[in-house]
Amino acid sequence: MQFEKTPGWLDWHAAPSKPRFRLPAGAVDAHCHVFGPGAEFPYAPERKYTPCDAGKAELFALRDQLGFARNVIVQATCHGADNRAMVDALIHSGGKARGVATVRRSITDQELQDLHAAGVRGVRFNFVKRLVDFTPRDELLEIAARIAPLGWHVVIYFEAADLPELWDFFTALPTPVVVDHMGRPDVAKPVDGPEFELFVKFMRDNPNVWSKVSCPERLSLTGPKALDGEQNAYRDVVPFARRIVETFPERVLWGTDWPHPNLKDHMPDDGLLVDFIPHIAPTAELQKKLLVDNPMRLYWPEEC
């Protein structure tokens, strides 16, 4: 089956630079995806976009190019609850990848066990309206209750303006909770303003809540311009990500978000994204927690 990429969609960067920042040994890219290839792993009929193919071989090549040791592969909405492409990548990773799946309430216990055996360690609940249709909260709570005994966690993707309405649901989840991209803060607003203060309160009041401090390219209004002197690319995102890293150093993760779905104006150089890390995690100790200790504790606890 042939799939036509959504018009205007940018392909992932064909020649990412070698980062100047040297990642610590054992670093984990804790948020990335695989797309298809569609001929082998068809995209979901209910998808809101059709990506370019981006398979496991390209993901693993990027891992090695950037200097990561492992990946956490997150199910993207273009594949719906068909986790085969992600599971195939886990199986071929030589134990160097773990997964976060999308499941429906119809999934059987055996299917959950099979996902666990393949390396899945969480499920994703997506609330970004441009990506998914509404899922009843009772179905999500039922899924969370079924995956908790497996030791899995719940990854949540939402937009900052929706946190107040989702607060009670999120704080009722019976598992560790990992927030994608800091809940997408509006970086035009003050880092100490009410919107981001609510997100900081969400993490402070709920010690089971973690956050990825990833995707500056999605959040930034200043863009990728690498400026001279102390300035850097995506500089308007730095105060938000750095505040989360310095306030909750044991509960943060970082990922490339390769192959960067749904970007139409600018495709980041993944090497530049890695060079962004020291601006948000300025010490070797914070970098090791962010990139090694925290993802290992969550995804490879048996090795800790």
Ligand SMILES: O=C(O)/C=C(\C=C(/O)C(=O)O)C(=O)O
């Ligand atoms: O990949 C991301 O983390 C962000 C996006 C897409 C998805 O997560 C997805 O399709 O599953 C987005 O903001 O469009």
